[in-house]
Structure formats: C-alpha cells, structure tokens
Amino acid sequence: MGYLEGFWVTFRQMFRPRITGQYPEEKRPKVERLHGRHVLNRYEDGMEKCIGCELCAGVCPARCIYVRGADNPPDDPVSPGERYGFVYEINYLRCIHCDLCVEACPTEAITESKLFEFSFTNRDDAIYTRAELLVGDDGRPRQLPWEDWRPGEDALTSGWMRATAPAGDHRWTGEVQWSGELGYGVRAPEPPQEAADPSEEEG
Ligand code: SF4
Numbered sequence: 001m002g003y004l005e006g007f008w009v010t011f012r013q014m015f016r017p018r019i020t021g022q023y024p025e026e027k028r029p030k031v032e033r034l035h036g037r038h039v040l041n042r043y044e045d046g047m048e049k050c051i052g053c054e055l056c057a058g059v060c061p062a063r064c065i066y067v068r069g070a071d072n073p074p075d076d077p078v079s080p081g082e083r084y085g086f087v088y089e090i091n092y093l094r095c096i097h098c099d100l101c102v103e104a105c106p107t108e109a110i111t112e113s114k115l116f117e118f119s120f121t122n123r124d125d126a127i128y129t130r131a132e133l134l135v136g137d138d139g140r141p142r143q144l145p146w147e148d149w150r151p152g153e154d155a156l157t158s159g160w161m162r163a164t165a166p167a168g169d170h171r172w173t174g175e176v177q178w179s180g181e182l183g184y185g186v187r188a189p190e191p192p193q194e195a196a197d198p199s200e201e202e203g
C-alpha cells in the first residue's frame, strides 16, 4: 500500500495552484521596505541632500562606503549645507544591505531602492560612484547596463524613509517627518497600521 499512498500524494499535487514563478520573466511585487541598491537623493530644487558628513561610512559594518566631503563653492553650491559629498562610493562586493547607513544619515540623502537584480563582471562596475548613485533630474535612479529594472520599479526609492512606525510604534502612523524629494515632493506616509495592543494607545 505504501506506493499507492505515494501516487495519491503526487496526484493531489497536480490540482493545487502553482506557487513557483517563472523568474526572471516574471517578478513578484516587492515590499515597500525591501533593501536594494542605494540611491543618493536630491531636494525638490535639485540640490543634493548629501552633506559629506561621513556618518554613513562610519556606521557601515562592512566598511564599504567611502566619502570625502568638500566645501560648497559659494557661487554654485551643490547642497544646502556648508559641505557636500565630493566623492561618494559604495562597494557592492561587500555591502550586506543592512540599511544602517540609511538610518545614520541626518539628511535622508541615502536610501535604498528595491533593486537587487544586479551583477557585475568586473570590480569597477561593482563600486558605484556618486554619479551612478545620484538620482537623475527626474528624481529616479540611473539605470546601469548590468541592472534589471522593470517598469515602475524605479519609483520605489525611499520606502524605508517613509516608514511611519519607527521601532514598530504604530502611534507614529501618518506622521510625516521627512523632506521632499526631487520628482516626488513629500512622499506620502505608509498606509495605517493596526495597533497590536489597544493599551499602547494610552500614554
Ligand atoms: S547597507 Fe549596510 S553594508 Fe551596505 S553600505 Fe549601508 S551600512 Fe554598509
């Protein structure tokens, strides 16, 4: 009887819905807070948000960020601050996408897009420069030849920053505490989140 039971298990599986996707032809929707390839953001007026403070490089556990700040030229400033990120590099051969750099950044200059489909055939391509990381004049990530972007994916560049419940506290729901972005303005908060425990509403 053992083999008949085995056939029965196989037979039943034939009528169950398939959950295997035809990747890479089909991609599943990505969650809003997925950690992917970084972008360097700009304000709505086009100025760069990075002030070259190096906090992201200091906190990075993989030591894969290199930043060198420089004074803004008085006649043609790059950022609203005193300084800007003159050199900015991320080595994706080492990045573990922990997002600590995003958390450390005081100006929301660096965030992560949802793109994780990228691969390299040489070291130079793996080390992203400021020019490659900086969003374009439409506020969207620059799409590099070795990256697999699909329509709409380039709109998701700052989901983490738009989290409305820091540390999981739902009382922050709907609170906008971030600056506007080139091409998008002030991004909307995430949808309301339900309270796990009604008593948390107090105090
Ligand atoms: S995501 Fe983590 S490992 Fe990658 S650059 Fe940022 S801090 Fe470093």
Ligand code: SF4
Binding pocket: 049, 050, 051, 052, 053, 054, 055, 056, 057, 067, 085, 104, 105, 106, 107, 108, 109, 110
């Ligand atoms: S990305 Fe943010 S933390 Fe890093 S140097 Fe620029 S302003 Fe500082």
